[in-house]
Each structure stands twice: as structure tokens, then as C-alpha cells.
Amino acid sequence: MKLHVLKPSVNNMAVRVFVRAANLEFTEDDVYGKTRTPEFLAKNPAHMTPMLETKELPKGGMWESCAIMQYLSNKHDIAKFYPKAPEQRAVIDSAMFYIIGTLYPLVARATYPALGFPQYPGEVGASDADATAKAAAQKAAIAAIAEPLEVFHKFYMDGKPFIGGATPSIADIRLAATLEFLAAIDYSLPSWAKNYMAAMENSLGKAYSEPAGDVRGYIAYVKSQKK
Amino acid sequence: MKLYMHPVSMTSRPVRLFIAENKIPVEEVTVDLFTGEHMKPPYSELNPSCLVPMIEDGGFRLTESSAILKYLADKIGSPAYPKDLKQRAKVNEVMDWINTNFYRDWAYNLCYPQLFPNQKRRSDEAQAAAIELGQENSKRWLKVLNDYFIGSTNQYLCGNEMTIADYFAACLVTLGEVIGVDFSAYPNVQRWLNNMKKLPSWNKVNEVFYGLVESVKQQPFVAI
Numbered sequence: 001m002k003l004h005v006l007k008p009s010v011n012n013m014a015v016r017v018f019v020r021a022a023n024l025e026f027t028e029d030d031v032y033g034k035t036r037t038p039e040f041l042a043k044n045p046a047h048m049t050p051m052l053e054t055k056e057l058p059k060g061g062m063w064e065s066c067a068i069m070q071y072l073s074n075k076h077d078i079a080k081f082y083p084k085a086p087e088q089r090a091v092i093d094s095a096m097f098y099i100i101g102t103l104y105p106l107v108a109r110a111t112y113p114a115l116g117f118p119q120y121p122g123e124v125g126a127s128d129a130d131a132t133a134k135a136a137a138q139k140a141a142i143a144a145i146a147e148p149l150e151v152f153h154k155f156y157m158d159g160k161p162f163i164g165g166a167t168p169s170i171a172d173i174r175l176a177a178t179l180e181f182l183a184a185i186d187y188s189l190p191s192w193a194k195n196y197m198a199a200m201e202n203s204l205g206k207a208y209s210e211p212a213g214d215v216r217g218y219i220a221y222v223k224s225q226k227k
Numbered sequence: 228m229k230l231y232m233h234p235v236s237m238t239s240r241p242v243r244l245f246i247a248e249n250k251i252p253v254e255e256v257t258v259d260l261f262t263g264e265h266m267k268p269p270y271s272e273l274n275p276s277c278l279v280p281m282i283e284d285g286g287f288r289l290t291e292s293s294a295i296l297k298y299l300a301d302k303i304g305s306p307a308y309p310k311d312l313k314q315r316a317k318v319n320e321v322m323d324w325i326n327t328n329f330y331r332d333w334a335y336n337l338c339y340p341q342l343f344p345n346q347k348r349r350s351d352e353a354q355a356a357a358i359e360l361g362q363e364n365s366k367r368w369l370k371v372l373n374d375y376f377i378g379s380t381n382q383y384l385c386g387n388e389m390t391i392a393d394y395f396a397a398c399l400v401t402l403g404e405v406i407g408v409d410f411s412a413y414p415n416v417q418r419w420l421n422n423m424k425k426l427p428s429w430n431k432v433n434e435v436f437y438g439l440v441e442s443v444k445q446q447p448f449v450a451i
Contacts, residue, residue: 007441032445186262209434217438220235223261227344 001054004031004040008115008218011104013211014065014177015050018170020207022078066096069170081170095156095163095171099178103148107181109141114184115222142185153192161199168203176200180212184219228253229283231270233260234435237334238292239280240398245296245391247428249303253282293322296391307391317385321376321392329368330399336361338402341448362451369451372400373413381415382422389423397423401433404440406448 003019005012005028019026034040035047044051048063052071062068070093073082083089112119113134119125124137152175156163163171176197182189189197201208230246230253232239246253258265258279265277274281274290281290282298289295300308309315336357339346348354376384384392397420403410410417423429430437 007438030441186259206431209431213434213436214438214441216234216435217440218442220261220435221439221442224235224343226261 001026001052003028004044004049004051004053005029006032006035006049007211007214009049010177010181010215011065012050013180013215014170014174015052015068016211016214017173017177017204017208018069018072018081020210021168021173021204022072022076022081024072024076066100066170066174069173073170080167081164081173083164083169091156092163092169092171095152096174098148098151099171099174103145103152103175104178106141106144106148107178110138110145110187111181111184113138115181115219142187145182145187149190149193153190157196161196162203168200172200173204176208177212177215180215181219183216184222228285229256230254231256231258231274231281231283232279233258235439236260236279237399237402238278240432240436241391241395242280242282242292242295242299243432244398244426244428245299245307245394247432248394248426249299249305251299251303293326293395296322296395300391305391307389307394309388309390314385318390318392321384321390322395324376325392325396325399329365329372329396332361332364332368333399334402337365337449337451338406341406342443358449362449365451369410369413369416372396373415377415377419379415381419383419393419393423401436403450405443406450407444408450 001024003015003026005016007016007030016028031040031049031051035044035049041047043053043059043061044063046063050065050068051061051063052068053061062071070082072078082092108117109119109123109125113125125134129137152163156171160166162168163175168176179189179193179197201212228251230239230242232243232255234257243255245251258270260279264270265274265279271277273283273288276290278290280292280295281288282295284298284302289298297308299305308318335346338361340348340354340357340361348357372384381387383389384396400416401420410420
């Protein structure tokens, strides 16, 4: 199977970590600058990455990082990262939808201006509002991150090292990857979150740190461009 | 022992690599160069040069990656810094040559002015002149590295055994990868770099460095 990826993206990082941690056979294709070509759009009209390409899927491919991790866990019977029992699975799914629906949009609004990524239509950052208004919008997003973070801490982890319990789940991979972008704005993570990130890297080793290196390298590059 | 460093600091890389390869118990402390942490207290009080890397071994502080490598190698009795008078002198010679000759042009005239806005020369003309000088001298130094220090038969810079000169130089020479330098015109250099990249800790130590290389891959840098 082939993964079409953009290496500075944490959405891509999540899947890149997963396939390495799960020891799956894969090839990676860096599609920087290629996601709006006719060839790519023919396979992926959403022009999104990460994209998994495999003949076994009905349309030959799919996008959505969480769905990719769920699919591969189902396909390869990887209960370790995605438990089979419906109730345990429900917790992982709930956490992932909460990340994608609530936390990630806030992280995007908070960090994309620093990362040099365009924002989404309808956001203040993407509008023709003046710089002051845009800065205020970014600030509001940054301030709003604390609440979902605390929800992960108190509700999903609740004294356990990971959402998955003793070992990381795909929800943890998605969460940790998302939090990597916060370094772009020097966000002050609470100590439990710093420990969590270290625990993720310790637990998954190179499978985590190698794709993380691409995100961190991009963030370092962006920061180095400040005059 | 603490190592104050940053993952994309070029000169921190050789020290991190030597520490990782030799499993020296060191606590790595990231000094955030991007928020100016190195220029303010407390770090500026520990190191008035406001640079990384720096080690703190008990109360003993040491800066300069070349000096740190020598200290660490001697501390653990590593054969990578030979005790024989002439062999040691050769290692010192190569490390000094890298610092006083190679890296000055490679980094400060060729690579850094293209990579970092605060290293860019003040006018287009000055910038072009710096890069031209950097290219010219880098080619000269790479030829010496290729033909003299390595040659067609040596595996490493000081012969067939890896020394701290190799740790030092390999990290600094690979800075060129950020601007897309092709070493194929220097086959002995290429062969030597391939040897160094086989070190078990090379990929790990350089994860963020290679992330940086990936990030700028599409940019139209001038190489050699």
C-alpha cells in the first residue's frame, strides 16, 4: 500500500507513526506541490493528505487520518492500538472525533499563522479582516485549547498513562501528533502533557520520533526564518 | 552531565552523535534558540558566548564542540581520540582545519546566508559575492578533503579507524544537504559520509535535522 504524504503535517504524522509502530509494509510518496494536479484530484477530489492508496479499497484510496488508522487496525487485526470490544473502541472513537471536531480546529487556528499555512474559508484568519482582528482571533483560539486538553487529561486518561490505557492507542497517536504543532507558537503545555508527549515517544520509539522529526524540522525551519 | 544544545544546531550534532554512540549518560537540555533563550539569563550567565553546545560535568563547564569531543573521548578512554603523539596530532589537525578553513566558507559564506534571514548579506551584490566566495572556497576545501585527507583508500579522515575528527566533520559537511549539495563530484567524501551514516545513532540524532532538510527541499538554493 502507498501513503501519499506531506511531511510537515501532523495529520500525516499520525498515520506515518501508526504504520511504523504497527510494522506494516508500505511505501511513502511525498506529494508536496502535487495535491491539486489532475492526476491526484482524479484519485482524491478532496485533495487531502494523508491518503492511503490500495487496490483493495472500493475507490482505490481513502483519506482521513483517523479512518485510515481504524481501517488498517481492522484489516490487520491490530487490537493493540484499536481495541475490539465495542465499549473500549467507543472510547477511542469518541476521543478521535473530539480531536478532529474540536481540538484540531482550535490548534489549526492557533498555529497555522505561525506555520505559514492558509486557514479555512469563513475563519477570521482567512478573511480580509485587518491584522489586529486576525491576531485577536488567533489569540482566542490559543486560549480555548486549555479546555479540551484538560478533558483529555481528566476524562480520557484519568490517571492512566494513555487514552488507550497502559499502552498508546490510535487516539493517542492522533492526539500527540496534534500537540506537536503547538511548538510553533511556543505554547506552554502543562506538565502532565509534556510527560505524556515524552511517554508517547518513549513507548513508540523511532516509529514516533522519525515522523515527528519531519514536523519538528519544519517548525525549526519556520522559526529560523524570523529576522 | 548535562548537554545544553538544540536539535538543529549544526555544532551540537557531533557532540550528540558521540554521546549517543558511546552511550554516555548525559541529560540533554534544549536551549530554545528561536526564543532567544541562549542570549538571556540564566544561560547567558553560564555561557557568556551565548552559544550551544555546552556541557556541564558536575561543576565543570565546557564549550566549543571540538573541545567537548576531546574531553568526552578522553574521559571515557575512547580509542576515537588516539593517545599516540602523532596520531593525536593528526586528529587535532583535521578538527582545526575543519573549523578554521572548511566551515568558515561552507557555513558562513555558502549555506547560512541562503538559509537564515539574519545571516543574509545586506545587499543583493554582497549576498552574491558571499555565495560566490563560499562556492569557490568550498570546492577548494572539498577537493582537499577528497584527495588528501580521505583519498581513495582511507575509510575515515585519519586512516581506517573512526576518530572524533570524523564525528565532527561528518556533521558539519552534511550541512550541505540542506542546500542540496551533490557530493558525487567528490567520491571519496561521498564514500566517507556513507560510512558515517551507518552509525547506529546517526538517524536518531539527525531526525530533526533531516526534517529541516525535507522542509526546504523545493527551494532554489545555490549549491556548489
